Amino acid sequence: MQALITGFLTGLSLIVAIGAQNAFVLRQGLARSNVFLVVLICSVSDALLIALGVLGLGTAIESLPVLLEVVRWFGVCYLIWFGISSLRRAFKAESLSASSNSAASIKQAVLTTLSLTFLNPHVYLDTVIFVGGLSHQFGDQAFVFAVGAMTASFVWFFSLGFGASRLSPLMSKPVFWKILDIFIALVMFTIAISLALFKFS
Numbered sequence: 001m002q003a004l005i006t007g008f009l010t011g012l013s014l015i016v017a018i019g020a021q022n023a024f025v026l027r028q029g030l031a032r033s034n035v036f037l038v039v040l041i042c043s044v045s046d047a048l049l050i051a052l053g054v055l056g057l058g059t060a061i062e063s064l065p066v067l068l069e070v071v072r073w074f075g076v077c078y079l080i081w082f083g084i085s086s087l088r089r090a091f092k093a094e095s096l097s098a099s100s101n102s103a104a105s106i107k108q109a110v111l112t113t114l115s116l117t118f119l120n121p122h123v124y125l126d127t128v129i130f131v132g133g134l135s136h137q138f139g140d141q142a143f144v145f146a147v148g149a150m151t152a153s154f155v156w157f158f159s160l161g162f163g164a165s166r167l168s169p170l171m172s173k174p175v176f177w178k179i180l181d182i183f184i185a186l187v188m189f190t191i192a193i194s195l196a197l198f199k200f201s
Contacts, residue, residue, distance in 0.1 A: 004144050004148040006145060007150075008149065014127075020188055022160060023188070024112060025161050026161075027181075030165065038113050039157040046150065050150055050153075053146075054142050079119075083189045087182065122195075
């Protein structure tokens with residue numbers, strides 16, 4: 001039980017910070033657009049990476065720093081592009097509603113979610129290397145610890161995605177979407193800069 005609770009708290013502490021992935025989930029939740037699909041992909045992706053970490057992929061990644069470098073620069077470029085797209089939306093006059101946002105296809109939602117998840121090198125450091133490595137401190141309870149961390153991902157993403165809809169009355173106000181998209185753009189640019197300057201050891 002201790003391994004399960006520790007895994008849950010560890011996973012939650014790593015995932016609750018505002019980042020590119022969380023910002024996108026929040027926006028989809030507010031717009032009620034492909035929410036279940038988006039949060040499911042985020043949760044399952046985290047669970048998969050944590051499982052791979054427990055199975056030893058973290059050691060392999062640490063021995064191939066060039067892999068993180070490639071992912072890092074792909075991530076920087078993608079985050080900048082996403083930030084620019086958010087700014088362009090922010091300076092459009094119309095507001096966003098659940099019906100108008102349906103134009104965003106399932107394919108687009110899936111590709112964006114996967115990109116924001118797997119083009120961020122920090123996700124590998126947090127889930128595969130850190131959580132995976134920490135799990136081995138619990139010996140034969142390693143997978144119990146991992147299940148706790150996986151559970152935290154599911155709880156967080158589903159809470160964020162579906163909980164965001166409670167703010168739906170704000171959706172009719174164009175200024176709300178302008179502020180949100182500017183905020184998302186700033187998050188994307190900040191993370192892109194931090195990735196560009198960060199040196200993985």
